[in-house]
Amino acid sequence: MWRAVRDRLAGWRLAARLARTRTRLARITAYLARAAAGLARGPGLWRRSRERRAGPRGTRKRAAFLAWVGGRAGRSATVAARRLRMVVAYDRAAMAPVLLESLKADLLAVASRYVDVGEPGLQVELGSRRGAVNLVVTVPVRRLERSRP
């Protein structure tokens, strides 16, 4: 009797685990399908749409992807970690977010002396990873030739 109950319980657990695995696999397959169609909506891995390409890349992106596939992307822990990375980076740089806006404007002015810059895609971000604070600037270039002689 006891053994039967235990076997039944084990069976349920196994079924639940299989169901979880299946949802995960379904997620990955759906993602791959969308990626192949160039419509990737998750954090980009192989194919990045134009807007996505402007974002920060590398480890953070990979972490974001893993979190997304693992179903953790929208979870509060992931959100908390992302917000903290930003906040801590600003704290360490002792820089107010307002200053970043003026840095953005200056960078844009300097860059446009050399290349034709598309302002809407300009991204300036402070990020921290493993104790180092990075200033990540992404400047979208419209044309490579100088805008002025």
Add this chain to the structure above:
Amino acid sequence: MDGPTAIVITSGKGGVGKTTLTANLGTGLALLGKRTVLVDADIGLRNLDVVLGLENRIVFDIVDVVDGFCRLKQALIKDKRFEGLHLLPAAQTKDKSAVSPEQMERLCKELKQEFDVVLIDSPAGIEQGFRNAVAGADAAVIVTTPDVAAVRDADRIIGLLEAEGLGEPRLVVNRVRTDLVRRGEMMDVDDVVDILAVDLLGFVPEDERVVIATNRGEPAIMRQDSPAAQAMRDISRRLAGEAVPLAETAPPGFWSRLRRVLGLGAG
């Protein structure tokens, strides 16, 4: 640990469990055979005595000692339950300015002649009280919980400790709720370590047995049935210089097991 050391336990944010952790780690170190003194540097908000269950035995306090009103030996309270554990209580009626950093430094030097370990319980905040607490310390332990406010404050404290010449603090992540971590609704220890970029001394899972033991004025670290006690015993041994491997935050989930099967990293 070579020679006597003064270690400050600090956090920035209040309520993360500094005092409880100090009391338990002190007990743990005493149980390991270290002559240990706990210094309550939270002048005006004395708490370490009541957490340790020694509140009825205070005659003199830290301010009496630095003012020369009594000798150090007279102010030290010997815990009769644990061989080698002592407390230097804070004053309850004075404020933080009753002690200066120089006096604290001298006091710690004096204590190090008598004891193997001096554990200093720092007050919350970054003002005078914090400066006093770190003045005499040779090393620092940062306590945080896995929430945004505590981690941010911890980062600030790490910066301030660097300015004080305590460049390599070690981190304790306290009150980790493994159930929430598993559901992805609480940052895990790796997240916190990654953000703060300091060495991990250990993490303590949330455990109601700690609350219960503290209510009674008994150190929870003695309890054999408590995961938090086990974690704190491990941390004490690491503080004493032993190499104790870190436990896992949560039982390995699907992805870490898959990673292990595929041989991708340690999982």
